[in-house]
Amino acid sequence: MAKKLPKTDVVIIGVGWAGGIIASELTKKGLKVVGLERGKDRKTEDYFMAHDELRYAIRHEMMQDLSKETITFRNNEKMRALPMRQYGSFLLGVGVGGAGTHWNGQNFRFLPYDFEMRSKTIERYGEDKIPADMTIQDWGITYDEIEPYYDQYEKMAGISGEDNPLGGPRSNPFPTGPMKKTQAMQLFDKATKNMGLHPYVQPSANLSENYTNPDGISRVACQYCGFCERFGCEYGSKADPLVTVIPVAKQTGNFEVRPHSEVRRILKDGDKVTGVVYVDMNTGEEFEQPADVVVLTGYVFTNVRLLLLSGIGRPYDPATGTGVIGKNYAYQIRKGRATGFFDEQKFNNFAGAGGLGMIVDDYNGDNFDHTDLDFIHGGMIILGQTGLRPIANNQIPSGTPTWGKEFKEASLKYTNAALTVSGEGASMAYKQHFLDLDPVYKDSFGDPLVRITFDFEEQDRKLTEFLADKCEAILKEMGADHIDTSRELGPYNVAEYQSTHNTGGVIMGADPETSAVNSYLQMWDVDNLFVVGASAFPQNAGYNPTGTVGALSYRAAEGIIKFFENNGGQLVEAKKDKQHV
């Protein structure tokens, strides 16, 4: 029997970017917030001696312990889903700060097209452009509507950058200037300009200069040490909930974070939630935390799983396409890329920052005409300089043996003389791609794991080939002596690292029939439950997701405050979606 604790105004499940942002905004308004985080507490000092590739990047020090909980995966419904026993395709963050601690800091706004993808695609190309099984939807919010929240998030995080000539309009310039340009970035800049494209320095959460944000938090500039993704930042330069929103929330005296607290169920009574049940992982003791509002801010899989385990919302049924929880799981299409090998030139590949790079968006979104193309959308093309570490980076020209004398020779020769230009393709939603509960495999409590049913489609293959050719052309212009181009997408492989850009499952929209949450991330079915994160993306864009998660979190915080001011109720009037009949 769970021990019942005193009621709080708001309980947050998962203290990463979404949880941290919402906690800071709510506690500033005087609301009492409890943050339940299943991992440990962390602080910047923990990373003073952490330039250790093996411990953090290879052995995944900061990631969820898969022995306790993982996911299962199958490419399609005919295949038997099996557990992801080791890390591969994506990494699951855990601990206070969440994935916001180990991310790279590549920080984007989605394009205006992304938010109205279905309508705008139909408007320009007609209904037939969208295949029958492709279930892309509008977000129920437009770029202009979400822009103020992007602005708010970027000022909090101190995002560094310069205008994207092909991006949506900005109400304010970037809070800090662009990151420095490495030799490789300069080469990309020059080559893409020669080709008539529109390069810009990647927007970065690594901080190009010292910065004090509107909350009064001061952070120092990035040192380009090359240990960002999979690591915590020892300077606090990388925007991380631990060095931005969490201390602000704590300072109000209204925020209590409880680490090692694993939420097992959200409690529902009628059409309201009443709190959560969680286990203190240090003692095994079970607690009930009652609250007026529950905010679910875990990673995509946690959000979907807790709703399904708690019997909240209508589970998605792929046979009929009805129901919403688990619907429209999408990912990122990363295989269209090329690596250029340089015989005369060497670069400081070992140095860098997670968000350091040059981008072109000429082939992203609907920035180019798709009339004669057999796919929609596209992706950004990036030359990133994150800092190549030696265990993971052994770039050799194709045809070179993968071990022995020739391997060693080539991998040493090209370690600082190979550059990769890659596409980050958008991932469309399909009727047959979804999340549900696995019927066989369980977590350490005996609860079912989340099951992913996902594969790449024809759209993804065409997009990959298209982006690969563009990447190859850029490297040619950059003067690479030998180029290896990756054009073959193949089936989705859960064992191969691609990106931690999993999206969907609790998607937002204008119509409760086709979406789980409204544009304030409030559940249509349950007024006092908000579900926030990339789980709300109806499909994924051709960019990294965190900037948009940040913006949605500010939007949700505003909604929760309104909810308290209004004494409850739905914040958005449901519309019958014309998209689906």
Next chain:
Amino acid sequence: MSTKDEKNSLLEKRSSRRKFLKNSGLTVGGLIAGGALGSLLGDNESTKTEVQSTPQKTFENPNVALMYFTPEQYRITEAATERIFPKDHNGPGAKELLVAYYIDHQLAGGWGTGTKEYTSGPFYPGEPTQGYQGCLNRQQIFEIGLKAIQDLSLKTYENPFEKLSEEEQDAILTEFAEGKVELVGMKSDYFFGVLRSATLEGAYADPLYGGNAGMEGWKMKNFPGHQTSFLNIIEKEFTKIEPQALNSQHSH
């Protein structure tokens, strides 16, 4: 202590072990006794003369000892990793980088037993897109894989793996890499993949883990290891920087 001194000390430590074994008249039972002892004593070791000319020092590397492997498993691993990452004009191979000790130490810990991996059944072979689905942990994978290397060597060349010529060793490893050897519980190319990854880790992980001796792996790769800032070179052309390991952050 300079890197050169440190490296010599490592070799010296190994040399005194050899001397101990020679002087103690230790014998090894079993069929392959000569081969086993010979390898342990380091026949054909190019470092021998260099070592003998080094003056005696008191420094010892306590890392150069086994936590998990049997001596035979160690010898096979040392020889196999040297073929994966051989000594050449660029610098030392796996053997001198102490890669086999690195692997031994890793196998003794959580990586060896898969403590952070999902190991609950039921087990099914699965599709190639579903990743590793075996029930073996890495200790078992190495036990089975190394024994199979030895068995194939004895069967094919009537000699233990570590006594084979480089060409013969490569031929054996190629069989494994191409998935042609029958193993219990896994395909041989899977075992080879684990061995290859572990070799690269041992060559390039921070020396604190027992490999990358003297940071020689990093030096070959022009990787500066742990540095606090690249602000002064980030916009510049390729710059060579002397590597530094994590122990540089601790006061001695």
